[in-house]
Amino acid sequence: MLLNTIEAGAGDRVVLLLHGMMGSAESWWRVMSPLAANGNRVIAVDLPGHGLSPRDERCTVASVADVVVETLVSCAPGASVRGIGHSYGGTVLAAVAERMPVTVAAYVDTACAFTGGADQRALAAEYEVDRRRRTDPAWLRRTRPFYSATDAVVESRAAERFDPMTAASISAGGDVAHELEPGSILVRARPSGFVSDKDAAQAASRGVLVRDIADAAHSVWYSHFDEFCAALPEFLGGN
Template sequence: MRLNAIETGTGDRVVVLLHGMMGSAESWWRVAPLLVANGFRVIALDLPGHGCSPRDERCTVASAADAVVATLAACAPDAAVHGIGHSYGGTVLAAVTERMPMGQVVYVDSACAFEGGAEQRALAEQYEHDRRNRRDPAWLLSSRPFYSATDAEVEARAAERFDPMTMASISVGDDVAHEPGSGSILVRAEPSAFVSDSTAARLRAAGVDVRDIPGAAHTIWYSHFEQFRAALPEFFGST
Protein backbone atom coordinates (compact mmCIF):
# COMPACT_ATOMS: atom_id res chain seq x y z
CA MET A 1 0.00 0.00 0.00
CA ARG A 2 1.25 3.51 -0.86
CA LEU A 3 0.13 6.15 1.63
CA ASN A 4 -0.88 9.73 0.95
CA ALA A 5 1.91 12.12 1.91
CA ILE A 6 2.20 15.86 2.50
CA GLU A 7 5.82 16.78 1.76
CA THR A 8 7.51 20.07 2.62
CA GLY A 9 11.13 21.16 2.68
CA THR A 10 14.13 19.70 0.89
CA GLY A 11 17.31 17.80 1.62
CA ASP A 12 18.42 14.44 2.95
CA ARG A 13 17.49 15.02 6.62
CA VAL A 14 13.96 13.62 6.61
CA VAL A 15 11.41 13.56 9.40
CA VAL A 16 8.38 11.31 8.94
CA LEU A 17 5.33 12.39 10.97
CA LEU A 18 2.69 9.82 11.95
CA HIS A 19 -0.59 11.11 13.41
CA GLY A 20 -2.82 9.51 16.03
CA MET A 21 -6.17 7.79 15.61
CA MET A 22 -8.75 9.86 13.74
CA GLY A 23 -6.10 12.44 12.86
CA SER A 24 -4.37 13.02 9.54
CA ALA A 25 -1.17 14.32 8.00
CA GLU A 26 -2.69 17.78 8.38
CA SER A 27 -2.67 17.41 12.17
CA TRP A 28 0.99 18.51 12.03
CA TRP A 29 0.13 21.77 10.25
CA ARG A 30 1.89 23.91 12.87
CA VAL A 31 4.78 21.51 13.57
CA ALA A 32 5.92 20.80 10.00
CA PRO A 33 6.90 24.39 9.05
CA LEU A 34 9.04 24.68 12.17
CA LEU A 35 10.88 21.48 11.23
CA VAL A 36 11.43 22.80 7.72
CA ALA A 37 12.79 26.06 9.15
CA ASN A 38 15.32 23.96 11.07
CA GLY A 39 16.61 22.26 7.94
CA PHE A 40 14.48 19.13 7.70
CA ARG A 41 12.50 17.70 4.83
CA VAL A 42 9.13 16.68 6.28
CA ILE A 43 6.96 13.79 5.11
CA ALA A 44 3.65 13.73 6.97
CA LEU A 45 1.67 10.59 6.15
CA ASP A 46 -2.01 9.68 6.28
CA LEU A 47 -2.10 6.21 7.86
CA PRO A 48 -4.46 3.60 6.34
CA GLY A 49 -8.12 4.56 6.77
CA HIS A 50 -7.18 8.17 7.52
CA GLY A 51 -7.08 11.27 5.35
CA CYS A 52 -6.60 10.46 1.68
CA SER A 53 -4.88 7.09 2.16
CA PRO A 54 -6.54 3.80 1.15
CA ARG A 55 -8.96 1.95 3.43
CA ASP A 56 -8.18 -1.56 4.63
CA GLU A 57 -10.68 -3.54 6.71
CA ARG A 58 -7.92 -6.10 7.44
CA CYS A 59 -5.45 -3.50 8.64
CA THR A 60 -2.95 -4.36 11.39
CA VAL A 61 -0.16 -2.38 13.02
CA ALA A 62 2.22 -4.57 11.02
CA SER A 63 0.56 -3.84 7.67
CA ALA A 64 0.39 -0.11 8.48
CA ALA A 65 4.12 -0.18 9.28
CA ASP A 66 4.81 -2.00 6.01
CA ALA A 67 2.90 0.74 4.16
CA VAL A 68 4.95 3.44 5.88
CA VAL A 69 8.20 1.70 4.92
CA ALA A 70 7.07 1.24 1.31
CA THR A 71 6.01 4.89 1.06
CA LEU A 72 9.29 6.15 2.50
CA ALA A 73 11.23 3.91 0.12
CA ALA A 74 9.43 5.62 -2.77
CA CYS A 75 9.53 9.17 -1.38
CA ALA A 76 12.95 9.28 0.28
CA PRO A 77 15.24 6.47 -0.90
CA ASP A 78 18.63 6.49 0.82
CA ALA A 79 17.71 9.44 3.06
CA ALA A 80 18.47 9.56 6.78
CA VAL A 81 14.98 9.25 8.26
CA HIS A 82 13.95 10.39 11.72
CA GLY A 83 10.44 9.90 13.07
CA ILE A 84 7.80 11.48 15.30
CA GLY A 85 4.67 9.45 16.03
CA HIS A 86 1.69 10.42 18.16
CA SER A 87 -0.41 7.85 20.07
CA TYR A 88 -1.47 5.19 17.50
CA GLY A 89 1.08 6.67 15.10
CA GLY A 90 3.71 6.06 17.78
CA THR A 91 2.79 2.37 17.84
CA VAL A 92 3.15 2.21 14.07
CA LEU A 93 6.46 4.09 14.25
CA ALA A 94 7.82 1.60 16.80
CA ALA A 95 6.98 -1.19 14.34
CA VAL A 96 8.65 0.78 11.52
CA THR A 97 11.90 0.93 13.52
CA GLU A 98 11.97 -2.87 13.41
CA ARG A 99 11.78 -2.81 9.61
CA MET A 100 14.24 -0.09 8.58
CA PRO A 101 17.14 1.89 10.06
CA MET A 102 15.98 5.10 11.71
CA GLY A 103 17.71 8.12 13.19
CA GLN A 104 16.21 9.86 16.21
CA VAL A 105 12.73 8.56 17.06
CA VAL A 106 10.15 10.40 19.16
CA TYR A 107 6.96 8.93 20.61
CA VAL A 108 4.34 11.47 21.66
CA ASP A 109 2.19 10.24 24.56
CA SER A 110 2.21 6.72 23.15
CA ALA A 111 2.55 3.42 24.99
CA CYS A 112 3.28 1.77 21.60
CA ALA A 113 0.69 -0.92 22.33
CA PHE A 114 -2.86 -1.90 21.39
CA GLU A 115 -5.19 -4.27 23.19
CA GLY A 116 -6.63 -6.99 20.96
CA GLY A 117 -9.69 -9.19 21.10
CA ALA A 118 -12.25 -6.63 19.94
CA GLU A 119 -15.27 -7.32 17.76
CA GLN A 120 -14.59 -5.22 14.69
CA ARG A 121 -18.07 -4.00 13.84
CA ALA A 122 -18.98 -3.12 17.43
CA LEU A 123 -15.76 -1.17 17.87
CA ALA A 124 -16.29 0.55 14.51
CA GLU A 125 -19.71 1.71 15.72
CA GLN A 126 -18.06 3.31 18.76
CA TYR A 127 -15.55 5.05 16.51
CA GLU A 128 -18.36 6.20 14.21
CA HIS A 129 -20.16 7.82 17.15
CA ASP A 130 -17.00 9.73 18.04
CA ARG A 131 -16.40 10.61 14.40
CA ARG A 132 -19.86 12.18 14.06
CA ASN A 133 -19.13 14.56 16.93
CA ARG A 134 -15.64 15.40 15.73
CA ARG A 135 -16.83 16.32 12.24
CA ASP A 136 -18.20 19.55 13.75
CA PRO A 137 -15.54 22.24 14.39
CA ALA A 138 -17.82 23.95 16.90
CA TRP A 139 -18.08 20.74 18.94
CA LEU A 140 -14.31 20.35 18.89
CA LEU A 141 -13.79 23.92 20.09
CA SER A 142 -16.27 23.45 22.94
CA SER A 143 -14.79 20.13 24.05
CA ARG A 144 -11.15 21.17 23.51
CA PRO A 145 -10.89 24.84 24.44
CA PHE A 146 -7.13 24.79 23.79
CA TYR A 147 -7.78 24.26 20.06
CA SER A 148 -7.38 27.16 17.69
CA ALA A 149 -9.94 27.64 14.93
CA THR A 150 -7.47 26.09 12.48
CA ASP A 151 -6.91 23.11 14.76
CA ALA A 152 -10.66 22.51 14.85
CA GLU A 153 -11.02 22.79 11.08
CA VAL A 154 -8.12 20.39 10.48
CA GLU A 155 -9.37 17.79 12.95
CA ALA A 156 -12.97 18.06 11.74
CA ARG A 157 -11.77 17.39 8.20
CA ALA A 158 -9.74 14.43 9.47
CA ALA A 159 -12.83 13.01 11.18
CA GLU A 160 -14.83 13.42 7.98
CA ARG A 161 -12.28 11.30 6.10
CA PHE A 162 -11.72 8.69 8.85
CA ASP A 163 -12.79 5.09 8.17
CA PRO A 164 -13.94 3.36 11.40
CA MET A 165 -13.71 -0.17 10.00
CA THR A 166 -10.04 0.22 9.08
CA MET A 167 -9.09 1.46 12.53
CA ALA A 168 -11.27 -1.10 14.32
CA SER A 169 -9.41 -3.86 12.47
CA ILE A 170 -6.26 -2.97 14.43
CA SER A 171 -7.82 -4.29 17.66
CA VAL A 172 -9.36 -7.50 16.29
CA GLY A 173 -6.40 -9.85 16.65
CA ASP A 174 -3.92 -10.44 19.43
CA ASP A 175 -2.55 -7.74 21.71
CA VAL A 176 0.16 -5.66 20.02
CA ALA A 177 3.16 -4.17 21.81
CA HIS A 178 6.36 -2.67 20.42
CA GLU A 179 8.85 -1.57 23.05
CA PRO A 180 10.48 1.83 22.39
CA GLY A 181 14.19 1.33 21.93
CA SER A 182 16.97 2.68 24.11
CA GLY A 183 17.91 6.18 22.97
CA SER A 184 14.43 7.00 21.73
CA ILE A 185 12.47 9.90 23.22
CA LEU A 186 9.01 9.79 24.78
CA VAL A 187 7.32 13.18 25.16
CA ARG A 188 4.57 12.51 27.67
CA ALA A 189 1.60 14.46 28.96
CA GLU A 190 1.76 14.50 32.75
CA PRO A 191 -0.51 13.07 33.98
CA SER A 192 -1.13 10.82 31.00
CA ALA A 193 -4.16 8.62 30.34
CA PHE A 194 -2.05 6.59 27.90
CA VAL A 195 1.39 6.20 29.50
CA SER A 196 1.20 5.47 33.22
CA ASP A 197 3.81 6.60 35.72
CA SER A 198 4.93 3.00 36.16
CA THR A 199 5.30 2.53 32.40
CA ALA A 200 7.28 5.77 32.15
CA ALA A 201 9.57 4.62 34.97
CA ARG A 202 10.13 1.26 33.29
CA LEU A 203 10.96 2.93 29.98
CA ARG A 204 13.39 5.31 31.67
CA ALA A 205 15.15 2.33 33.23
CA ALA A 206 15.39 0.76 29.76
CA GLY A 207 17.15 3.81 28.30
CA VAL A 208 14.20 5.74 26.86
CA ASP A 209 14.48 9.51 27.44
CA VAL A 210 11.07 10.37 28.94
CA ARG A 211 10.27 14.09 28.87
CA ASP A 212 7.11 15.08 30.75
CA ILE A 213 5.01 18.16 29.99
CA PRO A 214 2.79 18.88 33.01
CA GLY A 215 -0.83 19.70 32.28
CA ALA A 216 -0.62 18.90 28.58
CA ALA A 217 -3.46 17.30 26.65
CA HIS A 218 -2.96 14.01 24.82
CA THR A 219 -2.29 15.92 21.59
CA ILE A 220 0.50 17.82 23.30
CA TRP A 221 1.44 20.24 20.52
CA TYR A 222 -2.14 21.52 20.33
CA SER A 223 -2.43 22.37 24.02
CA HIS A 224 1.22 23.17 24.86
CA PHE A 225 2.95 24.07 21.62
CA GLU A 226 5.85 26.06 23.04
CA GLN A 227 6.54 23.42 25.69
CA PHE A 228 6.43 20.70 23.04
CA ARG A 229 8.88 22.67 20.94
CA ALA A 230 11.20 23.25 23.89
CA ALA A 231 11.11 19.55 24.80
CA LEU A 232 12.65 18.59 21.42
CA PRO A 233 15.69 20.80 20.73
CA GLU A 234 17.06 17.98 18.55
CA PHE A 235 14.34 18.88 16.03
CA PHE A 236 13.35 22.48 16.77
CA GLY A 237 16.56 24.02 18.08
CA SER A 238 16.92 25.83 21.38
CA THR A 239 14.25 28.32 22.42
Protein backbone atom coordinates (compact mmCIF):
# COMPACT_ATOMS: atom_id res chain seq x y z
CA MET A 1 0.00 0.00 0.00
CA LEU A 2 1.31 3.42 -0.96
CA LEU A 3 0.19 6.60 0.78
CA ASN A 4 -1.00 9.81 -0.83
CA THR A 5 1.62 12.56 -0.92
CA ILE A 6 1.83 16.26 -1.73
CA GLU A 7 5.15 17.54 -3.06
CA ALA A 8 6.96 20.82 -3.53
CA GLY A 9 10.46 21.66 -4.73
CA ALA A 10 13.06 19.43 -6.33
CA GLY A 11 16.49 17.98 -5.70
CA ASP A 12 18.27 15.05 -4.11
CA ARG A 13 17.58 16.17 -0.54
CA VAL A 14 14.15 15.10 0.68
CA VAL A 15 12.30 16.57 3.63
CA LEU A 16 9.58 14.20 4.84
CA LEU A 17 6.65 15.84 6.64
CA LEU A 18 4.34 13.75 8.86
CA HIS A 19 1.21 15.39 10.27
CA GLY A 20 -0.49 14.83 13.60
CA MET A 21 -3.70 12.99 14.41
CA MET A 22 -6.73 14.37 12.51
CA GLY A 23 -4.46 16.45 10.25
CA SER A 24 -3.32 15.79 6.71
CA ALA A 25 -0.43 16.47 4.35
CA GLU A 26 -2.13 19.81 3.66
CA SER A 27 -1.57 20.81 7.28
CA TRP A 28 1.99 21.70 6.20
CA TRP A 29 0.87 24.01 3.39
CA ARG A 30 2.63 27.09 4.72
CA VAL A 31 5.80 25.25 5.79
CA MET A 32 6.35 23.55 2.44
CA SER A 33 7.13 26.72 0.48
CA PRO A 34 10.16 27.89 2.51
CA LEU A 35 11.48 24.33 2.69
CA ALA A 36 11.24 24.00 -1.10
CA ALA A 37 12.79 27.44 -1.61
CA ASN A 38 15.74 26.26 0.49
CA GLY A 39 16.62 23.64 -2.12
CA ASN A 40 14.67 20.66 -0.79
CA ARG A 41 12.27 18.24 -2.36
CA VAL A 42 9.44 18.28 0.16
CA ILE A 43 7.18 15.25 0.53
CA ALA A 44 4.20 15.60 2.85
CA VAL A 45 2.39 12.33 3.50
CA ASP A 46 -1.25 11.59 4.31
CA LEU A 47 -0.99 8.90 6.98
CA PRO A 48 -3.47 5.99 6.82
CA GLY A 49 -7.03 7.08 7.49
CA HIS A 50 -6.13 10.71 6.87
CA GLY A 51 -6.43 12.89 3.80
CA LEU A 52 -6.58 10.84 0.62
CA SER A 53 -4.67 7.81 1.91
CA PRO A 54 -6.37 4.43 2.38
CA ARG A 55 -8.05 3.50 5.63
CA ASP A 56 -6.62 0.73 7.79
CA GLU A 57 -8.56 -0.21 10.91
CA ARG A 58 -5.82 -2.60 12.07
CA CYS A 59 -2.80 -0.30 11.78
CA THR A 60 -0.16 0.27 14.44
CA VAL A 61 2.66 2.81 14.64
CA ALA A 62 4.99 0.10 13.37
CA SER A 63 2.83 -0.80 10.38
CA VAL A 64 2.31 2.89 9.53
CA ALA A 65 6.08 3.42 9.64
CA ASP A 66 6.51 0.46 7.28
CA VAL A 67 4.13 1.96 4.71
CA VAL A 68 5.73 5.42 5.04
CA VAL A 69 9.09 3.83 4.21
CA GLU A 70 7.53 1.92 1.32
CA THR A 71 6.05 5.17 -0.02
CA LEU A 72 9.37 7.01 0.27
CA VAL A 73 11.30 4.22 -1.44
CA SER A 74 8.76 4.30 -4.24
CA CYS A 75 8.79 8.05 -4.88
CA ALA A 76 12.34 9.00 -3.85
CA PRO A 77 14.63 5.94 -4.07
CA GLY A 78 18.12 6.54 -2.70
CA ALA A 79 17.41 10.10 -1.58
CA SER A 80 18.97 11.68 1.49
CA VAL A 81 16.05 12.07 3.88
CA ARG A 82 15.40 14.52 6.71
CA GLY A 83 12.12 14.47 8.57
CA ILE A 84 9.75 16.65 10.57
CA GLY A 85 6.94 14.95 12.48
CA HIS A 86 4.21 16.56 14.56
CA SER A 87 2.61 14.83 17.56
CA TYR A 88 1.42 11.38 16.35
CA GLY A 89 3.39 11.96 13.15
CA GLY A 90 6.50 12.49 15.27
CA THR A 91 6.00 9.07 16.84
CA VAL A 92 5.73 7.59 13.35
CA LEU A 93 8.89 9.47 12.32
CA ALA A 94 10.79 7.94 15.25
CA ALA A 95 9.75 4.49 14.00
CA VAL A 96 10.68 5.41 10.42
CA ALA A 97 14.15 6.44 11.64
CA GLU A 98 14.60 2.91 13.01
CA ARG A 99 13.91 1.48 9.55
CA MET A 100 15.89 3.75 7.23
CA PRO A 101 18.53 6.48 7.48
CA VAL A 102 17.08 9.86 8.47
CA THR A 103 19.94 12.34 8.54
CA VAL A 104 18.14 14.90 10.70
CA ALA A 105 14.85 14.34 12.52
CA ALA A 106 12.75 17.09 14.12
CA TYR A 107 9.94 16.15 16.49
CA VAL A 108 7.26 18.78 17.08
CA ASP A 109 5.59 18.77 20.51
CA THR A 110 5.67 15.03 21.00
CA ALA A 111 7.23 12.65 23.50
CA CYS A 112 6.92 9.83 20.93
CA ALA A 113 5.28 7.63 23.55
CA PHE A 114 1.75 6.80 24.62
CA THR A 115 -0.21 4.15 26.49
CA GLY A 116 -2.07 1.57 24.42
CA GLY A 117 -4.93 -0.71 25.32
CA ALA A 118 -7.77 1.68 24.45
CA ASP A 119 -11.20 0.40 23.44
CA GLN A 120 -11.10 0.99 19.69
CA ARG A 121 -14.81 1.55 19.15
CA ALA A 122 -15.23 3.82 22.18
CA LEU A 123 -12.24 5.91 21.15
CA ALA A 124 -13.47 6.07 17.56
CA ALA A 125 -16.78 7.42 18.82
CA GLU A 126 -14.92 10.19 20.69
CA TYR A 127 -12.91 11.00 17.56
CA GLU A 128 -16.13 11.16 15.56
CA VAL A 129 -17.58 13.82 17.85
CA ASP A 130 -14.42 15.90 17.51
CA ARG A 131 -14.26 15.27 13.76
CA ARG A 132 -17.75 16.67 13.22
CA ARG A 133 -16.92 19.85 15.09
CA ARG A 134 -13.75 20.34 13.11
CA THR A 135 -15.51 20.15 9.75
CA ASP A 136 -16.81 23.68 10.40
CA PRO A 137 -14.14 26.30 9.50
CA ALA A 138 -15.97 28.94 11.55
CA TRP A 139 -15.82 26.74 14.67
CA LEU A 140 -12.12 26.17 14.10
CA ARG A 141 -11.42 29.90 13.91
CA ARG A 142 -13.48 30.57 17.05
CA THR A 143 -11.59 27.95 19.04
CA ARG A 144 -8.20 28.62 17.41
CA PRO A 145 -8.02 32.36 16.81
CA PHE A 146 -4.45 32.04 15.51
CA TYR A 147 -5.76 30.13 12.45
CA SER A 148 -5.90 32.02 9.18
CA ALA A 149 -8.88 31.50 6.91
CA THR A 150 -6.75 29.12 4.83
CA ASP A 151 -5.67 27.18 7.92
CA ALA A 152 -9.31 26.69 8.91
CA VAL A 153 -10.31 25.46 5.44
CA VAL A 154 -7.36 23.06 5.30
CA GLU A 155 -8.07 21.59 8.73
CA SER A 156 -11.82 21.36 8.14
CA ARG A 157 -11.11 19.40 4.96
CA ALA A 158 -8.76 17.13 6.94
CA ALA A 159 -11.59 16.48 9.40
CA GLU A 160 -13.99 15.60 6.58
CA ARG A 161 -11.56 12.97 5.30
CA PHE A 162 -10.47 11.62 8.68
CA ASP A 163 -11.37 8.02 9.56
CA PRO A 164 -11.93 7.61 13.32
CA MET A 165 -11.63 3.80 13.33
CA THR A 166 -8.21 3.90 11.67
CA ALA A 167 -6.98 6.49 14.14
CA ALA A 168 -8.39 4.60 17.11
CA SER A 169 -6.56 1.45 16.09
CA ILE A 170 -3.28 3.19 16.94
CA SER A 171 -4.16 3.44 20.63
CA ALA A 172 -5.94 0.08 20.76
CA GLY A 173 -2.71 -1.88 20.50
CA GLY A 174 0.23 -2.08 22.89
CA ASP A 175 2.13 0.73 24.55
CA VAL A 176 4.41 2.72 22.26
CA ALA A 177 7.69 4.35 23.31
CA HIS A 178 10.53 5.63 21.15
CA GLU A 179 13.56 7.41 22.59
CA LEU A 180 14.59 10.36 20.47
CA GLU A 181 18.03 9.80 19.02
CA PRO A 182 20.96 12.01 20.09
CA GLY A 183 21.36 14.93 17.70
CA SER A 184 17.68 15.00 16.83
CA ILE A 185 15.58 18.09 17.50
CA LEU A 186 12.57 18.53 19.78
CA VAL A 187 10.57 21.69 19.08
CA ARG A 188 8.26 22.10 22.04
CA ALA A 189 5.46 24.47 22.92
CA ARG A 190 6.05 25.94 26.36
CA PRO A 191 4.03 25.13 28.33
CA SER A 192 3.17 21.89 26.58
CA GLY A 193 0.37 19.46 27.30
CA PHE A 194 2.25 16.75 25.43
CA VAL A 195 5.92 17.07 26.46
CA SER A 196 6.52 17.74 30.15
CA ASP A 197 9.51 19.65 31.47
CA LYS A 198 10.79 16.33 32.82
CA ASP A 199 10.44 14.69 29.39
CA ALA A 200 12.30 17.60 27.77
CA ALA A 201 15.09 17.50 30.37
CA GLN A 202 15.53 13.75 29.92
CA ALA A 203 15.68 14.17 26.14
CA ALA A 204 18.27 16.94 26.49
CA SER A 205 20.37 14.72 28.78
CA ARG A 206 20.53 12.15 25.97
CA GLY A 207 21.81 14.71 23.46
CA VAL A 208 18.51 15.81 21.93
CA LEU A 209 18.43 19.51 20.96
CA VAL A 210 15.39 20.91 22.77
CA ARG A 211 14.02 24.19 21.44
CA ASP A 212 11.06 25.72 23.27
CA ILE A 213 8.64 28.24 21.78
CA ALA A 214 6.85 30.17 24.48
CA ASP A 215 3.06 30.34 24.40
CA ALA A 216 2.81 28.32 21.18
CA ALA A 217 -0.13 26.10 20.36
CA HIS A 218 0.29 22.34 19.98
CA SER A 219 0.45 22.89 16.20
CA VAL A 220 3.37 25.22 16.74
CA TRP A 221 3.76 26.47 13.15
CA TYR A 222 0.13 27.58 13.00
CA SER A 223 0.39 29.89 16.02
CA HIS A 224 4.09 30.87 15.82
CA PHE A 225 5.19 30.39 12.23
CA ASP A 226 8.27 32.63 12.24
CA GLU A 227 9.51 31.21 15.53
CA PHE A 228 8.92 27.68 14.27
CA CYS A 229 11.00 28.31 11.15
CA ALA A 230 13.75 29.96 13.22
CA ALA A 231 13.88 26.87 15.47
CA LEU A 232 14.81 24.68 12.51
CA PRO A 233 17.95 26.16 10.90
CA GLU A 234 18.99 22.63 9.93
CA PHE A 235 16.08 22.68 7.50
CA LEU A 236 15.71 26.38 6.73
CA GLY A 237 19.08 27.93 7.45
CA GLY A 238 20.71 27.64 4.02
CA ASN A 239 22.36 24.87 2.07
